[in-house]
Amino acid sequence: MGEQLSFDLPVRAALGREDFYVAPANAQAVAMIEDWQGWPSRKLVLVGPPGAGKTHLTHVWASLTGALIIAARDLAEADIADLARGPVAVEDADEIAGNAPGEEALFHLHNLTLAEGHSLLLTAETAPNFWPLALPDLASRMQATTLAHLRAPDDTLLAALLMKLFADRQLSPSPEILPYLARRMDRSFDTARRLVATLDATALSTGRPITRAMAAKVLDKMAE
Template identity: 60%
Template sequence: MARQLGFDLPSRTALGRDAFFVAPSNAMALAMIDRWPDWSGGKLALTGPTGAGKTHLAHVWATQARARIVQATALPGADVPALASGPLAVEDVPDIAQDSDAQTALFHLHNLVLAEGHSLLLTGTPAVKHWGLTLPDLASRMRGTTAVALEAPDDMLLTALLAKLLADRQLTPKADLIPYLLSRMDRSFAAAIDLVRRLDAASLAQKKPLTRHLAAQVLDKPPAGG
């Protein structure tokens, strides 16, 4: 059902396996997630552009493996033995590149999770060698982790991503809207996420349905800070 105009309903992000659209750019990463019991050394690093689906795949894996998910920035002061008591996903590892306490916690957590015989998933945007970790022992362990990358999207994947993002925000576009957006938007995951956010905000602010005319206004207005 289309959303009623004028009510700022919460975005509901679908993170289940059935909401993950498989395309050539992400098929290898999904295959590695599905083969998690066979990960070399019990761990995997998942990389790729912002919005590429790393968090989505982390949730898919967490459901399969009955794993916990924790942000790397939340590790200082965390109960490492408790976190290491089962499979674990640590998101956005590069975010702790300047945090020695978080790196130390991740080093101990990495060792304990694997020592307990559990699996460890780590995510980050750039390739692992560019995560910028300054703790030598941790950096060495990360470089020794099998990695798989989510690649830049093709038209098919961008179409599916836009449809999913709009559905997450309970927006029902007309059939011609997504092809129109694809022809004019920056072709990246991050751009798609930002564009849908701005379309949603404009629809609410103007109390108008999501149309090509409204989309043209949004596309012609530079993003905040841009």
């Protein structure tokens, strides 16, 4: 995949998953994941919009550390003592706010994991100070956690994401499509996924290849 890129872009592989492209929008977060042994207080919150790569980087970290991964919504039913025997990653931690059993479970997991000398990674769409946590002790611990941000995609990352999304669908659009789309689409990961899916469906329904003219029509329709 990397050899097909028309720009010099480093690649990270994630536990049998697709390549992870490093660009200015995510370089700080990737560096923090790779330097996990240097996290202050051995904990980190990875913050970014949907589709930004939080789950992908969580799996990268798990492959580096041997960590277990659990969704925040499952914490209330989990064996916290068992989880805390090694590094732990909690996905979508912000979704636990207002769920009393879940908040209690995360509070105990946080304390026990760190007390055992292990590291804790959490992912969320927003920073902990925006989570409406009801448990004050949990809120203070989350707000004291170092943050790593996955930013909105720049041109390089957006083009790489589009290339990957097309390749996932075994599509080969004309060469000018990637820069054309990257310049004109809304700059978000979710938009990239919807755009490629719509282009794929349009090409299938019309029996035509994906061209700049087709891309222009799809972009106009999505903007309505």
